[in-house]
Amino acid sequence: MLERGAFADVSAAMMVHPAPVEADHMPCLAVANLDVHYTGREAHASAFPERGINAADALTVAQVAIGLLRQHFSHSDQAHGIVIKGGDAPNVVPAHTSGRFLVRAADLEALGRIEPRIRACFEAGAVATGCQVEVGLVSPRYSQFEPDQAITNAYRRNAEALGRSLPGPANLTSTDTARPMVGSSDNPRPLAGSTDMANVSLAIPSIHPMLGIDSGGATNHQPKFAAACVTASADRAVVDGAMAMAWTTLDLATDPDLRSRLLSGP
Template sequence: MPTAAASSCVSDAVNRRRGDLVELSHSIHAEPELAFAEHRSCAKTQTLVAERGFEITGGVAGLDTAFRAVYGSGPLTVGICAEYDALPGIGHACGHNIIAASAVGTALALAEVADDLGLTVVLLGTPAEESGGGKALMLDAGAFDDIAATVMLHPGPIDIAAARSLALSEVTIRYTGRESHAAVAPYLGINAADAVTVAQVAIGLLRQQLAPGQMVHGIVSDGGQASNVIPAHAELRYTMRALASESLRDLESRMAGCFAAGAVATGCEHVVDEMAPAYAELRPDAWLSAALRAEMVRLGRTPVPEEVEASVPLGSTDMGNVTQVMPGIHPVVGIDAGGASIHQPAFAAAAAGQSADTAVLEGATMLARTVVALAESAEQRDRVLEAQARRPS
């Protein structure tokens, strides 16, 4: 099938399913579910591809809300990641309903040309991106082993073709001291809340010496239960970010000293636990990003200039782990949120608005046409297949 015909075919396929895709986005948005508990959203994301004849495997990597849906048997296997977890308290303020619906649209469109282009299309349901690292867990469990390249998109306030992200790790720090009456015998207590205070003061002083791109943010998740009891237990949760994984490791080491300082100063014991797998920084594939950029422009979008893409402030994603292993992209598709950005209530409201619906449809079209371009370029097809063959088994 010629390039123009295949590209037109996938565009038409998305347009034919526009009602179903928008309905899917709105349905997921209306019932937000948190990390690893996205049971309704996971099931909804599978419905349309199941009807199309995709072979679905649930419980991937031992995760109840992860799945693989496969169509075709061509030698070039391309993955499309669907996210569907929401945020505590503010629902789909990161627009994962848009991600899931656009991923389904991409998969359905590529199914129309899979046989002609020698494709195997794999839709991956990836839970717990906000906290938990579903993709990292699935990657480690081998769910991506047969995939040569992976694509997905993310909504945001602007269009970014070759989006970057920060490396990230999250930890819980638990301090254990000894209770005592705060007035009768405070000298018999060991104050775990004081350990938290010392640690946070140390972190505040450390901020001046953080390297460019490094940042830390956290909360006190347990500071005691009664004001007249010296608290024996207190807890912090901290997120650390950096431009690259190597810089993140350095930051983690310095933060460990701050956490220890709280324990040393107060006499508490302390334990630091990782909350989830670390997220690596995104490494967008240059060719796929250029193809996606061309699709953005074709649809009348205005992606940020290439020379400033790396400087646009972004968060972190477990898709970074995937792009460290294989060619992949994670573009940002802009929606009108009235000036709001992700993780704000106004963005959650906008994620079910008209521009969000447009992002679902145009996003699916852009991703599908980018995969078509990859499949029809002998040079690029060989490149990703050869890279796959070189990956450690």
């Protein structure tokens, strides 16, 4: 949508997202979504194993290489993936395997440093086994999120007026270290994720707050969190989020300084 001009006449963008904590911004890492395909040669795994080229081994080598590379990651670098196809039968040397991996980093510049190293791990799997490898992007890379400070401040005031409890305000930048924390009290860690809206934030002023719901300790993408999202308290949070964004839109339209800046464009 962004590439096709859908936001060409848009002055600002806002979106909210449920989370186990409330926050006026959503910490987002840059991400590359990669598909990897290995092609080997089938053979009977018992009668003629020497005639096979094992594509499953190639994917295993790549996963081990990525695991070893993690010791050299910076604090924001991440890589995680799944095996989509691992073979067809245990008595056949797999000729075709595939996986999907997410590579994340603090920003696009950092992603440009770590992504080639992950791709080298995929190449290592091919070299070690004699397979052919293809690596491609599933979708365009997502950038880090650049929240607009003035719009964030307006949203925060409106959310608090509705009774939402937010942690202390942060001076938001693309390298923001004052990220909302999750995890146990003795092992807290910054909340992180990625979104395509981050690319929008580089083009127009944008915010992406998080709505804290009573999830009983469950976190995003867990079944208990999904169940918590269809409760009355979660419905209340969604209504609050919609109202806070609506009131913020009124602020943007009626505050002379904000309105002038947004209408003047990037």
